[in-house]
Amino acid sequence: MPDDDGPFQHFVFEPSYSEFERFMHSNTPCTFGPWISASWGCTKDWVKDDGNPNLEYLGEHYGDEEVTVHAYKDEGFECTQETLAEFISYWKSLIMSIDPPRHDNDFPKTYTSLPRYMKDWHFGLCIENKDHVYSVPAIFTDDWLNFHLDFSGGNDYIFSYFGPAGSFTPFHADVFRSYSWSVNVCGKKKWLILYPGEESKLEENGYNVFDQCIRRNLRHVVLIQNPGEGIFVPSGWWHQVLNLEDTISINHNWCNFHCIPRMWNYFEAELAATEAELRSFGCHELMSPDEWTTQCHIVLRANIGMGFPELVRLILINVVRIFGKKHLDHLQEVIPQLTTYSVCSEQTSKVPDRLCCPQLYDMEGIEMFLRSKGLG
Numbered sequence: 001m002p003d004d005d006g007p008f009q010h011f012v013f014e015p016s017y018s019e020f021e022r023f024m025h026s027n028t029p030c031t032f033g034p035w036i037s038a039s040w041g042c043t044k045d046w047v048k049d050d051g052n053p054n055l056e057y058l059g060e061h062y063g064d065e066e067v068t069v070h071a072y073k074d075e076g077f078e079c080t081q082e083t084l085a086e087f088i089s090y091w092k093s094l095i096m097s098i099d100p101p102r103h104d105n106d107f108p109k110t111y112t113s114l115p116r117y118m119k120d121w122h123f124g125l126c127i128e129n130k131d132h133v134y135s136v137p138a139i140f141t142d143d144w145l146n147f148h149l150d151f152s153g154g155n156d157y158i159f160s161y162f163g164p165a166g167s168f169t170p171f172h173a174d175v176f177r178s179y180s181w182s183v184n185v186c187g188k189k190k191w192l193i194l195y196p197g198e199e200s201k202l203e204e205n206g207y208n209v210f211d212q213c214i215r216r217n218l219r220h221v222v223l224i225q226n227p228g229e230g231i232f233v234p235s236g237w238w239h240q241v242l243n244l245e246d247t248i249s250i251n252h253n254w255c256n257f258h259c260i261p262r263m264w265n266y267f268e269a270e271l272a273a274t275e276a277e278l279r280s281f282g283c284h285e286l287m288s289p290d291e292w293t294t295q296c297h298i299v300l301r302a303n304i305g306m307g308f309p310e311l312v313r314l315i316l317i318n319v320v321r322i323f324g325k326k327h328l329d330h331l332q333e334v335i336p337q338l339t340t341y342s343v344c345s346e347q348t349s350k351v352p353d354r355l356c357c358p359q360l361y362d363m364e365g366i367e368m369f370l371r372s373k374g375l376g
Contacts, residue, residue: 007221020139020232024179024258027234029193029221032137034228037183041132043228046248047186051227053162053248059088067121072111072168072207087118087162094164095246107192107210107242108168117167117243123160134250137230140181143254147321148314157253163187163243170207171240173199174233176306177266178255183230187247191231192240195219199238208240235262260315267300267311274300 009023010031023030037043048054063085070077094115108114124130136143146156157175171192174180182189192210198218202209213220224244225231233239235255255263275296278284284292301307 007223014137015139017139021258023232024234024256027196027236027259027262029234029237030232031223031225032183032230032232034226036137036230037134037185037228040134040185041129042134042185042248042250045133051186053091053186053246055088055092058162059085062123062127063088065121065123065126067118067162070117070119072114072117077111084118084121084162087116090116091162091164091246105190105242105244107190107208107240108166109208111168111207115164115167117164117169118162119159119169121160121162122155122158124156124158136252137181140252140254142256143252144257144260144314144318145176145178145253145255148310148317151317152313159251160185161247161249161251163247163249165243165245165247167243167247168207169241171205171209171238173236173238175253176255176304177235177259177263178253179235179259180233180251180253181230182225182233182249182251184225184227185248185250186227186245187249188227188244189225189247189249190242190244191221191223191225193221193223193233194238195221196236210240235259236266256318257315263311267304267306267308270304271296271300271308274303 008029008031010033011020012033012035014032014035020030022028045057046054063083065084066081067084067087069080069082069087071080123133127133146158149156157178165187192213194209194213198213198220199205199209201216201218202212203216204212206212210222212218223231278296278299283295287295297307297309301310
């Protein structure tokens with residue numbers, strides 16, 4: 001049963017899928033106790049007995065892996081590629097330093113003194129024993145995004161973050177306006193989360209908006225995520241995160257049909273913004289209508305990492321996964337415009353014709369949604 005003492009419902013014990021589904025459907029955050037990571041091998045192998053990261057183990061087993069490291073500056077940040085062993089060497093130097101970066105449990109006011117932060121390590125693509133390291137909690141397994149990427153051969157949205165105490169993720173909303181879940185393997189995080197729509201009241205959308213939230217009385221939540229605990233961040237909830245201690249986390253961006261409409265709305269808004277920006281340069285005057293449409297979609301894909309063809313393909317491939325191949329033929333019969341999104345029969349013929357998600361969707365609802373978006 002959930003514990004209601006905190007700002008969001010906290011599940012001390014594992015909820016049923018139907019219990020958690022209410023939070024996806026209502027697009028509401030919730031948090032989870034240490035049960036969510038209790039069976040993971042990484043909570044033993046990657047963590048020392050005192051609760052700190054086992055940097056020796058990580059360097060010995062994964063030191064040769066290439067990772068992305070963020071270094072923050074007042075005017076932005078830069079990313080560098082280095083080996084995990086190199087980043088661990090830097091991390092050890094911070095731990096041994098007589099004057100380590102200070103954060104005083106507060107979100108940073110300046111950024112040049114922030115520790116470097118290793119983010120977005122696609123560890124699942126690199127390590128041989130992923131099933132021992134961790135397993136996806138049952139309530140998160142209905143993952144349309146990573147199924148589509150795995151099927152299509154693209155990079156996944158499955159990451160590990162290694163953050164020294166004081167490292168920081170600036171204010172943002174998650175990619176494609178997908179869901180995200182995050183579990184601390186070790187260490188503590190401090191989250192600032194704004195309720196949807198409050199971000200539009202900010203004077204400026206900076207790295208750290210905590211002072212603005214207080215000054216403008218914006219509706220927000222500050223919470224502490226302890227070792228082993230998890231959090232579900234729904235679509236479009238803007239947030240920033242401070243590592244209070246040396247922290248390792250595992251994070252997934254993911255989606256299913258509960259958040260597809262919000263993702264679609266985000267794509268439409270980004271496409272409209274792309275068109276407006278290109279029009280301001282007079283680009284539309286140099287192209288035919290078809291060329292203009294194509295160019296806008298190319299720029300959209302470059303800006304956000306995915307375009308409408310991939311989004312529709314994501315939906316249809318999962319329709320096949322859940323309902324079977326016959327429903328794809330039906331959809332393309334009643335919604336002929338879907339064929340313009342290059343969902344080729346060769347690809348869909350390889351999709352397993354099986355149920356592998358914990359719930360059934362209403363096929364009529366999916367069809368109605370696609371029609372409502374002009375695909376019918």
